[in-house]
Amino acid sequence: xxxxxxxxxxxxxxxxxxxxxxxxxxxxxxxxxxxxxxxxxxxxxxxxxxxxxxxxxxxxxxxxxxxxxxxxxxxxxxxxxxxxxxxxxxxxxxxxxxxxxxxxxxxxxxxxxxxxxxxxxxxxxxxxxxxxxxxxxxxxxxxxxxxxxxxxxxxxxxxxxxxxxxxxxxxxxxxxxxxxxxx
Numbered sequence: 001x002x003x004x005x006x007x008x009x010x011x012x013x014x015x016x017x018x019x020x021x022x023x024x025x026x027x028x029x030x031x032x033x034x035x036x037x038x039x040x041x042x043x044x045x046x047x048x049x050x051x052x053x054x055x056x057x058x059x060x061x062x063x064x065x066x067x068x069x070x071x072x073x074x075x076x077x078x079x080x081x082x083x084x085x086x087x088x089x090x091x092x093x094x095x096x097x098x099x100x101x102x103x104x105x106x107x108x109x110x111x112x113x114x115x116x117x118x119x120x121x122x123x124x125x126x127x128x129x130x131x132x133x134x135x136x137x138x139x140x141x142x143x144x145x146x147x148x149x150x151x152x153x154x155x156x157x158x159x160x161x162x163x164x165x166x167x168x169x170x171x172x173x174x175x176x177x178x179x180x181x182x183x
Contacts (some may be wrong), residue, residue, distance in 0.1 A: 026059060026067050026113070031106060033072040034079075035098045052121040052168035068116045074124050075107035082131035087158070088151055092133040105131040108140065110155050111163065111171070112179055119167050127162040130155050145182045152176055 060067040084102040086092040094103040107129045116123050132140070140151050153173055156163065164170050177183040 026070055030070040030072060030075060034075060034107070048126055050127065050162055050165035052166055053125070054122060055116050055120065056122050056124055065114075066117060068113050068122075068124065070113065070124055074126060075129055078107055078126040078129035079105050079131045081126055085131060086133040086136055087130045088132060088136040088154060092136065094133055104134075106134060106137045108132045108137050108155075110152070110159075111167070111176065115179055119169075121166065121168060123166075125166050127159060127166050140180070148180055148182045149177060152180060152182075 055068060056071070057069045058066045059069040079102070082105070083090075084105055086094075086105060094105060096102070097104040108131075109123055109128055110130055111119070111123050111128050113123050136151060140148055143151070156173055156176060174183060
């Protein structure tokens with residue numbers, strides 16, 4: 001059987017001469033890094049601090065907007081923290097990740113990395129990253145307003161105190177809904 005090439009966001013960007021949102025590209029790069037890396041148990045033993053930390057490094061600057069680096073080690077720890085299960089519904093199934101004995105799950109920053117400058121602190125923290133199956137992750141980004149609100153609410157309420165701690169301030173569900181344009 002012949003290998004069928006699949007169309008990547010980079011292909012679309014080049015073909016249609018359009019700029020793909022840098023946040024989307026950064027997320028795709030993170031997913032690819034996670035699939036290439038082998039499991040490293042020592043890396044997963046980091047202690048979590050619930051205090052705000054400074055913003056991370058900028059990976060891209062365009063149109064006066066910064067895109068911040070996503071550390072694959074932080075995402076791996078967040079996925080491990082959730083037991084490599086979907087945090088919307090642990091019965092959601094998946095397949096085994098390449099180079100790993102764990103189920104494929106996708107890391108999702110509840111407070112989007114694009115809001116880093118809004119808060120002035122790093123959002124690439126385990127407390128802000130949720131383990132989601134592909135279906136739930138895509139539903140959060142492309143689903144109906146009511147469904148997106150339901151999923152965001154479930155995730156936020158499960159870690160509200162931790163998320164507010166790393167932000168250094170209180171945040172409401174309504175603020176988060178605004179970030180996703182579902183208010």
